[in-house]
Amino acid sequence: xxxxxSKAIQDLYPDELAHxxxxxxxxxxxxxxxxxxxxxxxxxxxxxxxxxxxLPGSVYGGLVASLLDCHGTGSAAAFVCVQENINxxxxxxxxxxxxxxxxxxxxxxxxxxxxxxxxxxxxxxxxGRKIWVDMTLSADDTICATGEIxxxxxxx
Ligand SMILES: CCCCCCCCCC(=O)SCCNC(=O)CCNC(=O)[C@H](O)C(C)(C)COP(=O)(O)OP(=O)(O)OC[C@H]1O[C@@H](n2cnc3c(N)ncnc32)[C@H](O)[C@@H]1OP(=O)(O)O
Numbered sequence: 001x002x003x004x005x006s007k008a009i010q011d012l013y014p015d016e017l018a019h020x021x022x023x024x025x026x027x028x029x030x031x032x033x034x035x036x037x038x039x040x041x042x043x044x045x046x047x048x049x050x051x052x053x054x055l056p057g058s059v060y061g062g063l064v065a066s067l068l069d070c071h072g073t074g075s076a077a078a079f080v081c082v083q084e085n086i087n088x089x090x091x092x093x094x095x096x097x098x099x100x101x102x103x104x105x106x107x108x109x110x111x112x113x114x115x116x117x118x119x120x121x122x123x124x125x126x127x128g129r130k131i132w133v134d135m136t137l138s139a140d141d142t143i144c145a146t147g148e149i150x151x152x153x154x155x156x
Pocket of ligand 1: 017020069073097098099100101102128129130150152154155
């Protein structure tokens with residue numbers, strides 16, 4: 001799905017920091033999740049294939065958690081860029097990379113297979129190198145999981 005409001009955050013990570021299985025553009029075997037800044041929130045989409053099955057017809061929770069993980073670190077990087085007045089459409093790379101210190105996931109409803117999942121992120125707060133982001137993962141109009149991440153901006 002295309003968004004015209006920003007480049008994907010993960011496509012702006014420097015090459016040497018872009019091998020993450022969940023979101024690295026340089027990991028051809030990975031999920032290559034793409035997080036976009038749209039207004040004051042972040043959006044990503046992912047369509048799981050059937051190898052990620054938990055019970056037949058539903059998606060494995062570990063995948064749900066890893067999507068929230070990578071959307072969370074990407075969202076954190078985007079919100080730091082906003083705070084630092086970095087326009088994501090005017091740069092080739094961003095000088096910001098965040099890693100997960102803590103991730104909380106609440107599974108609210110079974111995540112159905114065969115539906116494009118939508119992830120949304122909202123900034124909760126930034127305090128120095130610590131960024132908290134609240135997230136949802138939805139299928140159609142149902143919130144299947146919520147997440148809260150504490151991401152840490154890695155040192156220069
Ligand atoms: C450098 C290579 C980068 C590669 C990028 C690829 C990332 C791909 C995305 C991921 O999937 S990340 C994978 C899962 N995460 C990890 O493997 C991270 C493992 N943990 C660490 O490497 C370090 O603990 C971490 C970088 C997160 C923090 O270490 P630092 O030495 O940079 O910072 P520090 O320990 O001083 O913590 C900074 C602040 O965060 C707080 N903090 C850290 N971990 C916390 C935690 N778990 N819960 C609550 N607070 C936490 C800590 O108390 C402190 O607060 P204050 O500044 O107020 O004192």
